[in-house]
Amino acid sequence: MDKVLFGDNQFFAVSHMSDEKSRQQAIRFKDDNSIINVLDQARCVGINTFMCTTHERISNICDHIRANKEKYEGYKIYPCMPYAHKFANAVTEYGYIGTIKKYIPGNLLGSFAKGGLAFVRKDFISLMELLVDAEMKMFKGIDTPVIFLQNVLVDLILGLKMITVFKEYDHYIRKRYNAEPGYITMNMPAMYDALSSVGINNPIICSSINKLGFRMSGGKEIYEKYLAEKQFRPIAMQVLAAGALKPKEAIEYLGKLPRIESVLFGASSRNHIQETKELIEKYMA
Amino acid sequence: MKLKGGVIGLGKMGISHAAIVGTHPSVDLVAVCDTTSIVLDVFKKFSNIRLYHDYIKMFENENLDFVVIATPTRLHYPMVKYALNKKVNVLCEKPFCMNSIEGSELEQLAVKNGLINQVSYHNQFIGTFRELKRLIKSGVIGELVHFTGEAYGNVITDEKGGTWRSDPKEGGGCLFDYASHVINLVQEIIGRPVRANGTLRKKILSKGVDDAVYSMLTLENGLSGVLMVNWCDQTYRKMSTSLTIQGKKGKIICDATEIKIYLHEPQIREGLDKGWTIKYITDLAIPVNFYLRGEEYSAQIDHFIECIAQKKQTEINSFEQALYTDKVIEMIIKDSKLQNNG
Known part of the structure; x- marks a missing residue:
């Protein structure tokens, strides 16, 4: 994985610090071109991996990348699925079965070998595979070497102790997409233990890691202990603690945790992108 | 054990x-x-x-x-x-x-x-709202003049939806589901409402239930303010709940991510300057062992x-407190019938 991964929260009005900032972002990134421009600015400073949710607007970005193959030679996307709010809202509005019907394309469900929805009810692994395929459709023809499960789903499965689901996911991503599975979580130590318990070794785990201990469940100390002692491939996110930390202070802290393989961050301006990337290169070489 | x-x-x-x-x-x-x-x-x-x-x-x-x-x-x-x-x-x-x-x-x-x-x-366990409660109790913005309690979100996005949330007999609708949160915050942070006036319950996309509720609430301490809730507003990515409280010495705007305090004069005891001070959830969140x-x-x-x-x-959040929120919901329903739009 590259040292620096470019995130997408800023494009979709996700601010963990301010609802007002969210609205400003929604206004600024109304057009897909405004997103593409920022991605191109990040590419100019050498950031060639875009880690993004399976938000419906990402499919337009994918269309653009496919239409400009030469320009995006070597460009990688790390999809993160599912886009949680899409599903959570759908469950509220349509119920579980209604949600499955809505998000698995009719032809996929209809052609499902052993009889559509009735069969899905009993075969959750096939259902999971169908949902993964439905989410992955938009990335066809694009290099997606790591495919992540989003934190809401990861942490739900983790809390319910349905750990074998991770094993099935791991297996399917490797087999079907020839890619490395990744896991986003707000509970990194517990997630590491869970994956170890089902024999998933050296996993890619993306979690909040910041000097403030923000969204580091159980506290910063246990995170630091796992980062020092356990064998996995950590990605640090929320490194600025939703903007509460200054970039220099934030990245300097990460520099003390040498096992961190990559840093995920998003920004909207070229200056911010460049500044953060240079800090990462300076302190985390 | x-x-x-x-x-x-x-x-x-x-x-x-x-x-x-x-x-x-x-x-x-x-x-x-x-x-x-x-x-x-x-x-x-x-x-x-x-x-x-x-x-x-x-x-x-x-x-x-x-x-x-x-x-x-x-x-x-x-x-x-x-x-x-x-x-x-x-x-x-x-x-x-x-x-x-x-x-x-x-x-x-x-x-x-x-x-x-x-x-x-x-919401009572969100750091910003807890801080708001503390600040209001300590009287930083002086005698209260007015409040606005709001919640917006995009739960209902088309006319076809049909779970229990769109069935009034099951307890569905925006008043029960969304507005209850705001009423409960107003009740616990500012004061218990004793009267609802000028209530409007609007259907936007749903057939059987309200999608938006607007009402003027009067509290037991005599303060009045406005409740404004809408759960089919697509400009919101997820539910956004906020309270704005105006006092004689300043104003506070609070949501789940930040609390913005404006004071006419500094409050040395609280470490608050004259003008705006913003506190963020990053400093106020309650630490937990598991996050979902x-x-x-x-x-x-x-x-x-x-x-x-x-x-x-x-x-x-005792039953007694939640029961009071139910009573305010009843006041709002009763008033909306009086307004001949419920």
Whole structure:
């Protein structure tokens, strides 16, 4: 994985610090071109991996990348699925079965070998595979070497102790997409233990890691202990603690945790992108 | 010895409560109950938790210390009553009941049986709203003049939707589901509403229930303010709840992520400058051991478990407080009928 991964929260009005900032972002990134421009600015400073949710607007970005193959030679996307709010809202509005019907394309469900929805009810692994395929459709023809499960789903499965689901996911991503599975979580130590318990070794785990201990469940100390002692491939996110930390202070802290393989961050301006990337290169070489 | 817990209702909230309860170090989640077979099938395949279709059977077979009830609102009354009669402590989803007659009976029964009772108004466990409550109590903005309580979100996005949330007989609709959160915040942070006026309940996309509620509330301390709630506003990515409180010495705007304080004069004791001071959730969030969708969901369960362990009734989100929120909902419904639009 590259040292620096470019995130997408800023494009979709996700601010963990301010609802007002969210609205400003929604206004600024109304057009897909405004997103593409920022991605191109990040590419100019050498950031060639875009880690993004399976938000419906990402499919337009994918269309653009496919239409400009030469320009995006070597460009990688790390999809993160599912886009949680899409599903959570759908469950509220349509119920579980209604949600499955809505998000698995009719032809996929209809052609499902052993009889559509009735069969899905009993075969959750096939259902999971169908949902993964439905989410992955938009990335066809694009290099997606790591495919992540989003934190809401990861942490739900983790809390319910349905750990074998991770094993099935791991297996399917490797087999079907020839890619490395990744896991986003707000509970990194517990997630590491869970994956170890089902024999998933050296996993890619993306979690909040910041000097403030923000969204580091159980506290910063246990995170630091796992980062020092356990064998996995950590990605640090929320490194600025939703903007509460200054970039220099934030990245300097990460520099003390040498096992961190990559840093995920998003920004909207070229200056911010460049500044953060240079800090990462300076302190985390 | 660990406490034995159960969860009834495995919809969006129930399944999230189950995951949080399941990770609590002092608890064994021993049983879950739902009528939807697809959900129970998932549990059957991937977990060792005992499963029930019928909550009465669950109470009869399991020796539970507590239960989390996250079913449609209409079912809260019979289920909570059954649990209380079985001497089981209860954390119930919001809103509490369909009407205050049911709620009063449950509240009295919980007190009579000496059981820990809590309702899941999770905003009370968000750091910013707690800080707002503290600041209002300490009087930083002086005598209060006006408030606005708002919640917006995009739960209902088309005219076709059809779960219990769009059925008034089940306790669906924006007033019960969304506005209850704001009413509860106003009630606990500023003061208890005693009157609703000028209520408008509007249908936007739903057929049987309101999608937006606007009402003028007068509190027991005489202060008046406005409630504005809409759950089919697509400009919001997720539910956004906020309170704006105007005082004679300043103003505070608070939501789940930040609290913005404007003061006419500095408040040395609070370390607040003249003009704007912004405090963020990054400094105010309640630390938790397990995170799913927000610290507040874990914090409220941690609090409930701690109350059971210490045999001490909660001061946050008790049945009595939630019952009062139900009473305000009734005031709003009654006023909307008077306005001839309910």
